[in-house]
Amino acid sequence: MLLFFLSWKGEHKEPLTVETAQDQAHLSVLDSLFEHNPNAIGIFDQEGTFIRINLAAETILGYTASELMHQPFISFVTPEYVKTTLGGMEQVRGGTPITFETAILHKTGYRVDLNITAVPVDLQPTSKGSILICQDITERKRGDEQVRYMAYYDDMTGLPNRRMFKDHLNETLTASKAIGQKLAVFYLDIDRFKLVNDSFGHDYGNMLLLQLAERFTRCITENDFLARTEGDEFAFFYTNAADSNDVITIIASINRVLEKPFILEQYELHVTASIGVAISSDDEEGIEDAEMLMKYADIALARAKEKGRNDFQIFNTDMKLVSINRLKLENELRRAIASEEFTLYYQPQVEIETGQIVGVEALIRWNHPEKGLISPNHFIPFAEETGLIVPIGEWVLRAACKQNKAWQNSGFPKMPISVNLSMRQFFQYNLKGKISRVLEQTGLEPQYLELEITESMTMDVDHAIQSLLELKKLGVHVSIDDFGTGYSSLYYLKKFPIDKLKIDRSFVRDIMVDPNDAAIVATIIAMTHHLNLKVIAEGVETEDQLHFLHENRCYEVQGFWFSPPVDAVQLESMLLTGIRTAVSKE
Template sequence: MLGAIAYAAAGETPVSAEALRTLQLVAGLFCGAVSFTIFAQGWIMFTDKLSRQRLYSALLFSILGILDVLHAAGIYGIKLFGLETGFRLSNAFLIISHMLCAAGMLLIFSTPDRQISGKHKISVFAGTVLFTVAGIAWLYTYQQVLPFSLFEFQEHPAGKIVLWPGILLLYAAGIFAMLYRNRKERPTPTSALTVIRALLFMMMGFTLLMAGDPAELSLIHTLGKWYMVVSYYFVLKGVYYLTIDEPFRSQRDVEARMKHMAYHDELTGLPNLRRMKETLGKFLSAGKEDAVRTGIAVINIDRFKAINDSLGYSAGDKLLMEVGERLSGLCTEGEKVYRMGEDEFAVIFPGPRGNAEMESCAEELLVSVNPSVMIDDTEYHISLRMGLSIFPDDGASVDQLIQYADMAVHHAKEHDLIFIRYNEGMKKRTQSRVELENDMRKALERDEFFLEFQPQFSLASGKMVGMEALVRWNHPKRGLLPPNEFIPLAEDSGLIVPLGEWVLKTACQHNRDWQLQGYEPVTVSVNLSMRQFRQYNLADKVDAILKEVGLAAKYLELEVTESMTFDIDTALNQLQSLKRLGVHISIDDFGTGYSSLNYLKNLPIDRLKIDRSFVKEVMLDGNDAAIVSTITTMAHHLKLKVTAEGVESEEQLEFLKGQNCHEGQGYLFSKPVPARVLESEFLNRLAG
């Protein structure tokens, strides 16, 4: 149609005045209809994601729609609301419409977009309605005195000189604002490009409208009106992108990300347990004839908690990502790695394969993982353990297979195995372990724990100089349980923290009671677990216990392990806080960990305790003898005391004396004894 009008404008095809009037009327009504469509789109669609640009665009075009309808009515002189319309008033509506459109588009798209509330939407809508009603009432009341002649440019050429370039500048400023707002986005959003096209057509249409006298029927004026129709179409399209397409795409992207997060591990990017269950279910097709033999292997990083606690969570995350990448790289076609939990991964081995072949594939995957890992420019060696369960021999459902594979890997850890397949005996042991954990939660309340004390003696004088507090559990059904049965369970379950606090308080209370009874004061040693040592308020808790019990800090020695000093900054801060209380610090089982001598000289410690594994073979193994000698010599140079653990023979004692070891502890002197025995047999002797 634009081509036909342009052709007519060139004077080659005469067009009657009635035809031009009809074309302008149709164009005006079309613009009005599109304006109300823009309003409906921006106001109704995705109201939960309503933005400032969408709201104000919708309201702007609702006003423009009313003006376009009034302009179209003026072409035929239709009387609206008692308002006498005609070319003069129609011309005024047209100019006002362009002024509002140009200024409104500039203001709307030159400032940052943002989400708005429902209350804001209602208040703006109410204000727009009041403004529109007031405007119509004003026109109706003052139509005889309004200076509409200002818009008749033949009588007032100055108005044309001011309005024409002014409105064109506003349109140009709107285009520049949109380009500037989206300058960093590549590619430029489709909605922005579409609105820019609309503004360009508006500029062209307004130019054609101003080229002649809008109060007269002319081909140029009619062409300008249809350019406005095209511009409104682009605005409609742009608002569609803003209100429907982009929110829909955004919502779809959010849903895709949420779905990905629901089925993938955030840290490693591997599929998670939920995805693994779905995939495993497809392989099993439980109860159907197409079920195939399938294996599920659970892989555990040995001592991950110690690494995480000692080196920090950042190092632990790096280790997990590295292990996940290595496992994924070693999987063959059809095999898939999943992240199960904190330190566990899983691999599905699809059939058809025999049990022996599946076990061989699983074990081969495990041993193929390179154990050397670089973390923060330091090389560490890790060990992995694997438990395997196979459908349908070991379990008939997804949950059973995963549970049994997890049982198997924990059994491998307990028995120092690299790989093991599930068997029925593991289920019974796991049930027993769960029962024991439940019993442990009640044991503290029921006073089932008690302490034994192992004396420590000066090798030079033979005098008792201290004692180590050791926790014991008198189970109501199982009797006296050795520490290696319940201490690892307490560490895994987190119960080691309240248990450790109970041990610390009880040991201090016993020592204070003996002092009040008149016995010579000695130091009591208490082991700290890794979880206790990582507590940010550990020093405050120790201080509170000492004050509550009334024990001087110098009569308490806290034992830490070498692994607790991996993260030297954290360890240093924690140990300094404890030392400020006045307590003694010793490193237990020294020589079995990974202490750096450079770090050791900076730690605020008082004593090294030589691990019993070196003392045991000191008379038979020259290497152990050299290690003990080296540790003792080093301690003397660092001005630290040395205590040898596990002293069981006179030969060991004489060797340790020859190395100038300060103190000894072991069965040669005494096994761990109850508090009353320590009091009667050792404290009394010390007093005598």
């Protein structure tokens, strides 16, 4: 009765009885609910054409009721939902209610997603139809799509992320095994990407990642896959790579897209990459999966980086042992930090005319409970890579300040102690505050602490100047270590608030046999005098080197000619007895 009325409203001409008048009142209420329902409601005949719609349906479709009358509903459905919708309508015609999702096109052309509840109705005693109650779920669907996008895509580059890479790799691996085909997984890491972030800022790092993502898309076909897995790491898998020759060909194509410099606003940057590769095996038992191949590629990548970067390595079973050793080293280093297994050695810095010790450099050693004393070359690079260098560096700073203050309290001559700052420490938030707190806690006056930084730390000139000015306000001294091996601009060098340059041992070593090294060292010494800076040469091992440096007006040195690094007790003895000298004043 209700649906008959809603369908044929206005066409009933018979006089109303009391009973029909009461019905009319009830139907008027229901008709109002129909018209003003927030959900779109449509009534359709047996062929699925519109008979009546409410105001919400007009809004969702963009058509007036008169434009829709006798139009088939299916003609407004988007192509991908036609089959589903026809099936739902057919089920309703058979007398069974159904709920399904579909999508229609608005009059202006945009898509509207709908959740539809369809129920069969009797329009007349001999005429059947259906009523569709439609809820607009467009926003919910967009939200679902956004959540899915965030779950499977990298929001910055738009590339698939690690999760999608793994899913697709598993599918492709299964398909490849079925046809007896191999594939290869490539893990690629941008060399020294952290230096770009630290030197130019994260905005420039992001610009570089976007350009890298675009270039890497040129290296794959429709059968391959590219993803950004994390940070500056990208992952590829290639379905046409069965052996090392295929791998070399692919890596050559990747290196070609990296050859052209990257332009980051006013900066031009050349980029190299380290790559680890894992080739699938003839795994008939199906043990090898995406997770395993990705792990193997990651191990090979770590090996490539260990070998000096800008290189590639293909995984082999021997690398498993290396990976295990790295994990073991990390665990042992964490234990060493917690248990304070480190100790400091000290190399004297000598005034070569008098043999007087004018300073010392603090150098860390690891007193391993099983392996004995381990030199920093065997664990510092790994500590820098893992971030453990920060707590280690803080320990060195505190221990060095504490020891220098102890020497002063024992009556030894006051002298500065040099401590190396790592890249991560230099770019730490509130570095000034951290150092100030150590000085306060140990009681060491700031002029007796010298902080050594490397040239690479000064690439971000503005940050370097600001940080150095803050350190200078504390009263500590600052020197640039390994000078000549980095990228310092002489124009900026004069702006840096530093006290001393330390000539790298690689130049000092060959000054007596290589005229170029001799010229470089002489030039650095002359430059420091013009800039009113102190200069010290490290790695002095022969008397001839000592004479050359003295003749060129470098008066402070350190190296094995005078003393290797020694423990605190041995240094105290040297402070009491003095050090031999091999030159005299001219």
